[in-house]
Amino acid sequence: MGSGDVDLKRMRAARLARLSDAMAAHGLDGLILVGASNQEYAGIGQPCADAMRIHYEAVVAIVPAKGAPHVWTAWPELVMSEIPRNNVRAPIAIELDAGVDALARAVREVLPDARRIGLDELTGPMLARLPALLRGIELCDGTVATLGARLQKTADEVACIREAQRINEIAMVDVEAALKPGVRQNELSAIFFKRCFELGASSSIIDPIWSLTPKSVSCGTITANGDVGFPLASNDRFLREGDLILSDTGISWNGYHSDFGKTWICAVDPKPSPELRACYERWRELMDEVYAVLRPGATSGDLVRAAEKVEKKYKLAHYYLGHGLGVDSAEPPIVGADLGRAFDDAYVLRSGMVFVLEPVVWRDGVGGYRSEEIIHVTETGFEKLTSYGYSPFE
Amino acid sequence: MTDLLATPNLGTAMLEHRDRIAFSDLRARRRGRVLAAMEREGLDACIFGREANVRYITGARRLWTAGSRPFAPSAAMVRATGAIHLLSHSASYEGMPEEMAPDDIFPLTWSPEKFVRLAAETPGLSDARRIGVDGMTPLFQSLLGQTVGRAELVPAEGMMRSLRRIKLPDEILCIRTAAAIAESAIFAAAEAIAPGVSEKALQAAYLERMCVLGTSQFAQQGAFAAIGSDGKPKAVTGDGTLDDGEAVTLSGGALWSGYEGSLARTWWCGRRGPDAAHREAWGRWREAADRLMRAARPGANGAMLRTAFEGSAAARAGGSFAVYSLGLGHEGFLAGGQLERATEKAERVAAGMVLAIRVFAPGGYLGEEMVSVGEDGNEMLTTLGHGPLAAR
Numbered sequence: 029m030g031s032g033d034v035d036l037k038r039m040r041a042a043r044l045a046r047l048s049d050a051m052a053a054h055g056l057d058g059l060i061l062v063g064a065s066n067q068e069y070a071g072i073g074q075p076c077a078d079a080m081r082i083h084y085e086a087v088v089a090i091v092p093a094k095g096a097p098h099v100w101t102a103w104p105e106l107v108m109s110e111i112p113r114n115n116v117r118a119p120i121a122i123e124l125d126a127g128v129d130a131l132a133r134a135v136r137e138v139l140p141d142a143r144r145i146g147l148d149e150l151t152g153p154m155l156a157r158l159p160a161l162l163r164g165i166e167l168c169d170g171t172v173a174t175l176g177a178r179l180q181k182t183a184d185e186v187a188c189i190r191e192a193q194r195i196n197e198i199a200m201v202d203v204e205a206a207l208k209p210g211v212r213q214n215e216l217s218a219i220f221f222k223r224c225f226e227l228g229a230s231s232s233i234i235d236p237i238w239s240l241t242p243k244s245v246s247c248g249t250i251t252a253n254g255d256v257g258f259p260l261a262s263n264d265r266f267l268r269e270g271d272l273i274l275s276d277t278g279i280s281w282n283g284y285h286s287d288f289g290k291t292w293i294c295a296v297d298p299k300p301s302p303e304l305r306a307c308y309e310r311w312r313e314l315m316d317e318v319y320a321v322l323r324p325g326a327t328s329g330d331l332v333r334a335a336e337k338v339e340k341k342y343k344l345a346h347y348y349l350g351h352g353l354g355v356d357s358a359e360p361p362i363v364g365a366d367l368g369r370a371f372d373d374a375y376v377l378r379s380g381m382v383f384v385l386e387p388v389v390w391r392d393g394v395g396g397y398r399s400e401e402i403i404h405v406t407e408t409g410f411e412k413l414t415s416y417g418y419s420p421f422e
Numbered sequence: 423m424t425d426l427l428a429t430p431n432l433g434t435a436m437l438e439h440r441d442r443i444a445f446s447d448l449r450a451r452r453r454g455r456v457l458a459a460m461e462r463e464g465l466d467a468c469i470f471g472r473e474a475n476v477r478y479i480t481g482a483r484r485l486w487t488a489g490s491r492p493f494a495p496s497a498a499m500v501r502a503t504g505a506i507h508l509l510s511h512s513a514s515y516e517g518m519p520e521e522m523a524p525d526d527i528f529p530l531t532w533s534p535e536k537f538v539r540l541a542a543e544t545p546g547l548s549d550a551r552r553i554g555v556d557g558m559t560p561l562f563q564s565l566l567g568q569t570v571g572r573a574e575l576v577p578a579e580g581m582m583r584s585l586r587r588i589k590l591p592d593e594i595l596c597i598r599t600a601a602a603i604a605e606s607a608i609f610a611a612a613e614a615i616a617p618g619v620s621e622k623a624l625q626a627a628y629l630e631r632m633c634v635l636g637t638s639q640f641a642q643q644g645a646f647a648a649i650g651s652d653g654k655p656k657a658v659t660g661d662g663t664l665d666d667g668e669a670v671t672l673s674g675g676a677l678w679s680g681y682e683g684s685l686a687r688t689w690w691c692g693r694r695g696p697d698a699a700h701r702e703a704w705g706r707w708r709e710a711a712d713r714l715m716r717a718a719r720p721g722a723n724g725a726m727l728r729t730a731f732e733g734s735a736a737a738r739a740g741g742s743f744a745v746y747s748l749g750l751g752h753e754g755f756l757a758g759g760q761l762e763r764a765t766e767k768a769e770r771v772a773a774g775m776v777l778a779i780r781v782f783a784p785g786g787y788l789g790e791e792m793v794s795v796g797e798d799g800n801e802m803l804t805t806l807g808h809g810p811l812a813a814r
Binding site: 064073077 | 661
């Protein structure tokens, strides 16, 4: 299914039905949603802004267990047309006491019989005032319902991720060509953004990472975990002959995120050393072992064990294998993290799940190899949503 | 802490110039202000998750992401010791200010329980009676309840907002730099305007220029779009292309050292110049914006700003406005925007603030300017001209 086959209206209807089912499963009469990604899932958009701006231009949504959401927003044109216009009203300033009082009145009006309501995020005034204002209503964690609904993607959602990734990968062709000695990280970002938006990206969702990777732990940045330090934040630093670059970028298309990661070499004539090539080949072996067990019904623990047949995690204590992808860049399933083996063993993969596998094969003194592969679990196995090549290793 | 990689982690920009900002002094002064405010408010500790507050107390330069950060304790400050602790998100020491030691950074973990256990082991947090927070998720609310159960969680975003709104001189220098980057990027988009060009191409030109200037972190992705047939500016960049004879809004903001510079302009697409109706809209915008700038003086409140706007021809024609504080991002509206009218009176303009003044004049002009409020007068921080609609 290509982007032309995406039926956005069908996708939005399916998502609301899933939210409704998830609320029923968790005994919730409604959800109060403040988080932008949960709102996106409920069909409510907003301009892309950063974490320092978005809180003061807040959108609030109340999603009843049955029926259309109600929205308080400065951008009614970004609320899906299926929501009746009577349900779309002027924004509420939930950073202020008066706004929280207005929110409580709205809850009483929209969910008059509610006994149990889930929330995803609270502002300070919500934390302080809502329990008293909504006495008689149990306020609880709504993310069990939102994350539950979001976990298994519909075909339309998968097609959106595929299109976001397609845009991201095409833009990377230009970036990889520009990765030559003397280029600066910000110049790569400029090329990346220009191409992505010309190709129709909706938003940038993460600062493009052109991580200059140390070739041994001891010469890298210090990390709190004692891990290999992969520098993240980009700036205007120069990249020079022989630098090992781990790219990690993402954009969104119709709310769905891409995730692109590759290991490259900055050089006039990029050629990996035999030791570095061995890391890459080891990484392929590792991925083949994981692919061999990847199917609905397998557990996260199965994937981690398959990976560890080839390569134990090396100084990556907090993280090893994979994370989910959807209207957020890192969402469940979280595979092989420090949540523990029991957690991984209990986590069963199901069709419709989309996640990124990004193991690192590391040799101290050499460096390492990482590529990110997006996996869609199908009814019978899996398909890859990534198709970019492995130069300069192949 | 030196970075031992061969390549210096630096660009080329005037590192030795005497006017460069002494960031270590800036961080120390910001922290001093927070400690004094905590003393006044009787807070033993603060745990923050919001990027602006984390940046204010730590100065850490972390990976930029779009959207809200669902609350996870990201930085803590203990009043008794003055110590700061960075709790999450960053596995690496890169981007950390030099006064922070590796021990001040908590290991990265995916486990909320582990997270909270680490927080509880931080001296001064486990025995705190009142802890200021800037937001919360239900999950962390319950986890924090288990570990710092005796402490009262007190909303502290109001305290931080009041602090952040009054700028130190070096903060205004940061904002000036951000404003210059934003203007350059907006003008790059303006230069790309031509019939047949896609709106997304304007967005592309804007982000490309911003990155070339050294920052890939934007405050708001911005909206680059022709004013629609309803005569109103669009909230986001659309999928369409520009036609001959359209007014095009250009709105966006850049970050520099965490500080935001934002502006909006309305340009013109077409070989023939703008018509009289659009020029008239610009004239109305100018009058309304000037009224707001004159009214935005120390001691004024939000209701007075509204009164100033409502006397304008743009208001009588059905226009809209917003005045908000800018610094480490958006620091709340003083009038208009999302604020309820009844609460505008409580929002006060003071010397040291940087205000964004945004006005839409019906007929087709959206503009936003930044102004620095001083005891002796206001200074415009936005310098970019107003383009074809304002040209005589």
